[in-house]
Amino acid sequence: MSKKTAAIDIAEATRLEMYRSQYRLREAEQRAFDLFLQNLVKGTSHLSLGQEAIAAGFATAMQPGDLTFCTYRGHAHTLARGVSVEKVLGELMSRDNGLMRGKGGSMHLTSVEHGVMGSYAIIGAHLCIACGAAWRAQYQGKSDVTTCFFGDGTTNIGAFHEALNFAVIWKLPVVFVCENNLYMEYTPIKDVTAVAQPAADRASAYGLERILIDGNDADVVYQTAQKAYARARAGEGPSLIECLTYRHSGHSRADPAKYRPKGELEKWKESDPVKTYRARLLAQGIKASVLDEIERVVKAEVDAAEVACKASPLPPDEIMFTDVYADGGCAWRN
Amino acid sequence: MAELTYRDAVARAIAQEMERDPDVVLLGEDVAKAGGVFKATVGLYEKFGPKRVRDTPISEQAFMGAAMGAAMTGLKPVVDLMFADFAAVCWDFFANEFPKSRYMTNGQVKVPLVIRLANGSARFGAQHCQSVENWCMMIPGLKVVVPSSPVDVVGLLAASIRDPDPVIFLEHKSLYAVKGEVPDGEIVDTLGTAKILRPGKDATILALALMVPRALAAAERLKAESGIDCEVIDVRSLLPLDTRTILESLSRTGHLFTVEENPRLCGWGAEVVSIVADEAFYDLDGPPVRITTPHIPLPPAELEDLLIPSVDRIVETVRRTLTA
Ligand SMILES: Cc1ncc(C[n+]2csc(CCOP(=O)(O)OP(=O)(O)O)c2C)c(N)n1
Numbered sequence A: 001m002s003k004k005t006a007a008i009d010i011a012e013a014t015r016l017e018m019y020r021s022q023y024r025l026r027e028a029e030q031r032a033f034d035l036f037l038q039n040l041v042k043g044t045s046h047l048s049l050g051q052e053a054i055a056a057g058f059a060t061a062m063q064p065g066d067l068t069f070c071t072y073r074g075h076a077h078t079l080a081r082g083v084s085v086e087k088v089l090g091e092l093m094s095r096d097n098g099l100m101r102g103k104g105g106s107m108h109l110t111s112v113e114h115g116v117m118g119s120y121a122i123i124g125a126h127l128c129i130a131c132g133a134a135w136r137a138q139y140q141g142k143s144d145v146t147t148c149f150f151g152d153g154t155t156n157i158g159a160f161h162e163a164l165n166f167a168v169i170w171k172l173p174v175v176f177v178c179e180n181n182l183y184m185e186y187t188p189i190k191d192v193t194a195v196a197q198p199a200a201d202r203a204s205a206y207g208l209e210r211i212l213i214d215g216n217d218a219d220v221v222y223q224t225a226q227k228a229y230a231r232a233r234a235g236e237g238p239s240l241i242e243c244l245t246y247r248h249s250g251h252s253r254a255d256p257a258k259y260r261p262k263g264e265l266e267k268w269k270e271s272d273p274v275k276t277y278r279a280r281l282l283a284q285g286i287k288a289s290v291l292d293e294i295e296r297v298v299k300a301e302v303d304a305a306e307v308a309c310k311a312s313p314l315p316p317d318e319i320m321f322t323d324v325y326a327d328g329g330c331a332w333r334n
Numbered sequence B: 001m002a003e004l005t006y007r008d009a010v011a012r013a014i015a016q017e018m019e020r021d022p023d024v025v026l027l028g029e030d031v032a033k034a035g036g037v038f039k040a041t042v043g044l045y046e047k048f049g050p051k052r053v054r055d056t057p058i059s060e061q062a063f064m065g066a067a068m069g070a071a072m073t074g075l076k077p078v079v080d081l082m083f084a085d086f087a088a089v090c091w092d093f094f095a096n097e098f099p100k101s102r103y104m105t106n107g108q109v110k111v112p113l114v115i116r117l118a119n120g121s122a123r124f125g126a127q128h129c130q131s132v133e134n135w136c137m138m139i140p141g142l143k144v145v146v147p148s149s150p151v152d153v154v155g156l157l158a159a160s161i162r163d164p165d166p167v168i169f170l171e172h173k174s175l176y177a178v179k180g181e182v183p184d185g186e187i188v189d190t191l192g193t194a195k196i197l198r199p200g201k202d203a204t205i206l207a208l209a210l211m212v213p214r215a216l217a218a219a220e221r222l223k224a225e226s227g228i229d230c231e232v233i234d235v236r237s238l239l240p241l242d243t244r245t246i247l248e249s250l251s252r253t254g255h256l257f258t259v260e261e262n263p264r265l266c267g268w269g270a271e272v273v274s275i276v277a278d279e280a281f282y283d284l285d286g287p288p289v290r291i292t293t294p295h296i297p298l299p300p301a302e303l304e305d306l307l308i309p310s311v312d313r314i315v316e317t318v319r320r321t322l323t324a
C-alpha cells in the first residue's frame, strides 16, 4: 500500500476544497442520522460516515462533465458533485423539495445536471452501466471520464468481472473505485473472498495495474484519481483502484453493527479522514480561523436544509404516476 | 416493393435507422462480421463499420449495462441478445434497471434502447425455445413489441429504435425464413397498435408472432369447413396494449379466443380476458377461451410440435366452443 503522507504538491485551494467537501459530507450525513432518530426519514438509508475522503478526493479531481455512478451508499458521492444538502435530505424525507421529489429515495440519488448518473441498489449492475457511459464518450470523441464507486462485496458478483473485462477490451475511459470498508453487509469480506485484497488482487486478471491506497487520506485519493483520469483521457483505458477505509456506522440505518470485533471501530477512528485532514492542514500552516469559517458555512447550509425540508410538504399524489414512460405518464393501454 | 425474409427485414430496419441517425449503434455476440447467429444482421458491419456494429464477449450483463449507460448519455443502442431465454442471465437489466431509471429519477434519466430477442419455438428444447413475452409484459416501464411479418419487422423495429423508452423486441425464431412483400423506401410503424388481418363477424381470434399465421390458416379452414367467420387480430404490441381495437372487435363478434405460445400461467391472454371481464362482459356471447402451450417446460424436436398451439387445435377449439 502506498504510504504517502502530506502531499504538499497539491495546491492550497484544492486542499481547502477537499476539507470543505469532507466536512460537508460528514455534517450532512450526521444530520441525516439525526433526522432518522426524529423519525423523519422513514425509508432505508446507508451512511458512509468514515469514508468521506474517497468521495471528496475523487470528486475534487473530476472535471465538469465527468460522470459519477455510485451505489445505494451514495449520499457522499452525490453531495461531493455539488448537489445541495437540502435536495438530498429532502429526498431522504420523501419531501417535495427532494432531489427526485421522493420517487427514488436514499438509495437512488441522481442529479444528471451535476453528472451524478445514479445510485444503484442491485449489486454489480452499475459497473456495466458505467462502461456504457464511457463507451458513449469514446464513441463521440468526448473527453469526459466516468467514475464508478462500489464496495468490497461487489467484487464477488459476476457483473464486476464482466464489466472489467469489457472495459479493458474496449479500452473505455472509466475508473472503477472499490471502497473496501472490510464488510459486505455484516460479513467480513476476508471470509468470503479468495484473495486478500478483493479488488487490487484481481487487477492482474484483467491486465490492469494493482492499485491499493489509503482511502482515508484525501490527498492520496486525489492524486491517485488524477493519474487514473489522465490515463483515461489519454485513451489508455480503465483503472481499478482499491481504497482501504472503514464505515463508522452500521451497514444501513437498521444495523447496530454488533458483528465488529471490540476495538476495531476505535482503531479506525484514529484515522478518521475528516479529523486527520484538519490536523494535517493545521500542521501545514493553515490558520484555524480559515477552517472554522469553512465549518461555519457548511453548518449553516445543513441547518438551513433541515429547516427547508421540515417545512416542505410531501409531493402531490399525482407525482407517483408520472415518468414511467417518456410521454410523462404511466399508461400501458389505450 | 421487394420480397424480403423476416430475418432480412431486421437488417433492413436497422440499416434504415443507422443511416438516418449516427447515434444508433448495434452490439451483441457475433453480430458484426458473423452477421448474427440467426443471420439477421448480415451486411451491417460491412456497411457501417466496426465503430457502430460491435461484437461483445459472452457477458450479457456487461453489454446490457453498456447499452443502458450509452442510452442514458445520448446513444440509441440496439442490442442482440440471441436466444430470448438468455434474458434470465441479465434479468436485472430487464426488471430493475431499464424500466425503473426514468421513474426513480423523476424523469432525469432516459433509456432509449432496443433489446432484440430471438423468441419462441424452434425445436431446441426447454432452454432455447421459451416464449418470454409474458416475463416482459409484467414490468412497468418497458415496451414489448412482437412482430409477425417482414413488413411489420421493418416498421415496428424502426419505431422501436426511434422510441424514447426501453423496448423489448421479440423476433420469432421460426419466422426468420418467412418471406413477405415489403414496400420500398422508409417505413416507420406505430407502437401500441394491433392490426385486424382478417375481418370476420362470428369470433375474434387474437394472436402474436408465429401464432398469427396459424390463426389465419385456422380462420380460413373454419370458414371453408364450418362457415364460421373469424376476425383475426395480430396484437403486435403487448406494452402498450391496443385494447381499443380488441374491445371494438369483440363488441361486433361476441366471442374471444387468444392463441398464445407462452406456457399457460400469466400469459398475455389472461390479462386480455381479465380486461374483457371488467369492461366488456356484456359483449360476450360465450366464455372467452385461451389456447396456449401447456404449463410445462418445452421438450425439443418433434415433441415440441405436439404442444405449441397448432392450426388443428385452433380450428377444433373454436368450432367446439361456437357449436356447443
Ligand atoms: C445482487 C444483490 N445481492 C445482494 C444485495 C443485498 N446487499 C445490499 S448491500 C450488500 C453489501 C454490499 O457490500 P459492499 O459491496 O462491500 O458495499 P458496502 O455496503 O460495504 O458499501 C448486500 C449484500 C443486493 N442489493 N444486490
Ligand SMILES: [Mg+2]
Pocket: A151, A152, A153, A179, A180, A181, A182, A183, A184, A185
Ligand atoms: Mg463493504
